[in-house]
Amino acid sequence: MKLTLTTVLVILGLTTFSQEKIWNTFEGTRVLNNHSTEMLYKHNLEIIIAHKFGDIAGSNGGFDNFFGFDNLADVRFGFEYGATTNFDIGLGRNKGVNQQTQVIDGYAKYRFIQQEKNGKPINLTFVSSMAFVGRKASTDSTSIAYYKEPLERLIFTNQILVSRKMNQRLSLQINVGYHHRNLVTYNDVNGMIFTGGVIRYRVTQTFGLITEYNHVWNRVKATGQKNPLSVGFELITGGHNFTIVLSNGRGINENLFLSNTYSDWLKGQWRIGFSINRRFKL
Amino acid sequence: MKTKFILYSLVGLLAITILSFANLSSKTTISSLTNDELANLSVQEVLIELKDEKPIHYIHKENADSVRMGYELVHFGQLKNKSNKRISKFFVCTDCHNQVKEVRNLSIETADERLRYGIKHQIPFLPASTFYGLYNKRHWYNGDYYKKYGDLVLPTRDTLINAIQLCAVQCSQGRPMQTWELRAVLHYLRSIDYKIKDLSLTPQELEYIKLHLGTSSPKTIKMIKSKYAETNPATFGDPYISISDDAVGNIENGKYIFEKGCLHCHQLGKNITAFEFDAESLTFSFLEKKLKKHSNYSVPYIVRKGTYATSGKRQYMPQYPLEKMNKQQLIDLIFYIKSKSK
CATH class of the missing domain: 1.10.760 (Cytochrome Bc1 Complex; Chain D, domain 2)
Structure with a gap:
């Protein structure tokens, strides 16, 4: 307890000195699927178009559906805005995955600490997001989409992200959070505690490699859900950020990929996805 | 008694009126200024005192x-x-x-x-x-x-x-x-x-100005105007710069131009331009690769041509005319980039 208090006091103490801030720990507000600690500049609008194709291999992949390109796992259009330097809001629309389709998501994100050259050692950001499943309710009482009232359609994810730009090439991030679905199947749990990690390595000024993994600690094995693991690379072109991802997660939004990933890397159930981010000054 | 009071009051009012005019007329005694007082006057005001033509944008009184x-x-x-x-x-x-x-x-x-x-x-x-x-x-x-x-x-x-x-x-x-x-x-x-005081005038020149203040003096006006440029010329340079093998760049000058020129707008976190970078080796390697390709995004091209506003990307970079960054300074910048990309 004393140690925790001391750590908090040290971090708060460091915030009182103005130092040269460290920027671009990550290139965008998303790493591959999940949020990064990075924020939009004030008055900047970011439009994100993210897409995930079908399985590359396995029983649903292969040449018949051209390695997943004939199928669509999920697609998301997002509009995100930097209200202040440290506060972002966003709204998105997802195709959705499995039985949770036609999903609208929104989030608020606040940066408490920004890394500094000779000051604060980390970035610390909190993200609270919510999703609403818009599909028609299922009539199957065993379905996860058997909605009897609107509140059952809500999914929440709150997480704390901590990152550090180690040097110009290497950035690391860990995240801890709580994911909650208001309605789950009889053998599942509503609340999930998860931890994630990200490694980003910039090979050149405009090209970087990224790995992202999220582990749910209290996942019910009987549901067959898997932990989402993604690898990818980014192409940075100034104003644009283009990311290619290989992932076993079908969903793009954190409210979907944390509890809706059933694909197994080892069975070839992974897919290509991409996202294009474009920023505008408003 | 009452008449005397009115008389004294009128005399008093008259005195105040005269004094107020006297205060106004102090402007015309500008020639009695000391050198220090003159040094702090604006050039435009002195030119007006010398009966120079007022510019279109002339503002009589600063608010x-x-x-x-x-x-x-x-x-x-x-x-x-x-x-x-x-x-x-x-x-x-x-x-x-x-x-x-x-x-x-x-x-x-x-x-x-x-x-x-x-x-x-x-x-x-x-x-x-x-x-x-x-x-x-x-x-x-x-x-x-x-x-x-x-x-x-x-x-x-x-x-x-x-x-x-x-x-x-x-x-x-x-x-x-x-x-x-x-x-x-x-x-x-x-x-x-x-x-x-900005004009680097000699004491003799200051005295000369003082002597002519309040009079029409084209010669003094000419002398004052010779101390600064009334026009900033702009000459656009060639974007295709050839650096001979024996050319030498001043790395220190290049460093200053990069840090106080390029980074003034392109520094990460400034949110001025879409193309942001820092002073790390990845940046310099990137810029050096562009140098080799002689592309539209190479440093000499961007410095000399700038960019243009296009649909969806309206913000653009103005170019440096030769009067703002000459050929040698551009070479200094290129040498600095090369030295840092190694």
Whole structure:
């Protein structure tokens, strides 16, 4: 307890000195699927178009559906805005995955600490997001989409992200959070505690490699859900950020990929996805 | 008794009236100024005292409130209380224009002098002319700016207010400024016009000016105007720079140009341009690769040609005319980039 208090006091103490801030720990507000600690500049609008194709291999992949390109796992259009330097809001629309389709998501994100050259050692950001499943309710009482009232359609994810730009090439991030679905199947749990990690390595000024993994600690094995693991690379072109991802997660939004990933890397159930981010000054 | 009182009152009023006129007439005794007092006068006011023609943008009396508003518009793009809309969502004036003197001797506004004075005083090395003394110029958007903006520059060449408006609409890709905003900026520019002390005058020249104050003296006007440039020429250089094998670049100068020029807008976190970078080796390697390709995004090309506003990407970079960054300075910058990319 004393140690925790001391750590908090040290971090708060460091915030009182103005130092040269460290920027671009990550290139965008998303790493591959999940949020990064990075924020939009004030008055900047970011439009994100993210897409995930079908399985590359396995029983649903292969040449018949051209390695997943004939199928669509999920697609998301997002509009995100930097209200202040440290506060972002966003709204998105997802195709959705499995039985949770036609999903609208929104989030608020606040940066408490920004890394500094000779000051604060980390970035610390909190993200609270919510999703609403818009599909028609299922009539199957065993379905996860058997909605009897609107509140059952809500999914929440709150997480704390901590990152550090180690040097110009290497950035690391860990995240801890709580994911909650208001309605789950009889053998599942509503609340999930998860931890994630990200490694980003910039090979050149405009090209970087990224790995992202999220582990749910209290996942019910009987549901067959898997932990989402993604690898990818980014192409940075100034104003644009283009990311290619290989992932076993079908969903793009954190409210979907944390509890809706059933694909197994080892069975070839992974897919290509991409996202294009474009920023505008408003 | 009553008559005496009225008489004394009238005499008193008359005395006050005479004294007030006497106070006004003190302006005409400007020739009695000391050298120090004269040094602090604005060049424009002295020229008017010498019966020079008033410029179109002449402001008789500086208004402190207008100066403050002009300062805020120039530095923040809108008033601090946010009662007006931002002039541009992309740029503010200080992204491209300094607000201080850029050379020691105002009659020698060469690129070399800017560099020397800039390094000494750590002044940003920017592509556009400083606002300090802009009020004293007589022509704007000169020379090759016609190549970039065409006929748009014609109304600006002899009218400062038109130049400010063109800068707002074209250079910063913003909205047209309202009349009160233009006036506020003019008042601000007047507040940072040249002072006599900026002109590097000898004591004899100061005495000569004092001697002629209040009289029509074209010779004195000419002498004063010879101490600063009334026009900032602009010559666009060749983007295809050939560096001979025996060419030598000054790394220190290149470092200053990179840090106080390039990074002034492109520094990570500044949110001025979409292309941001830092002073790390990845950046220099990237810039050096572009150098080898001689592409439109190589440093010499961007420095000399800038970029243009396009649909969906309206903010653009102005180029450095040779008067702001000469050929040797560009070579210095290239040598610095190469030295850091190793």
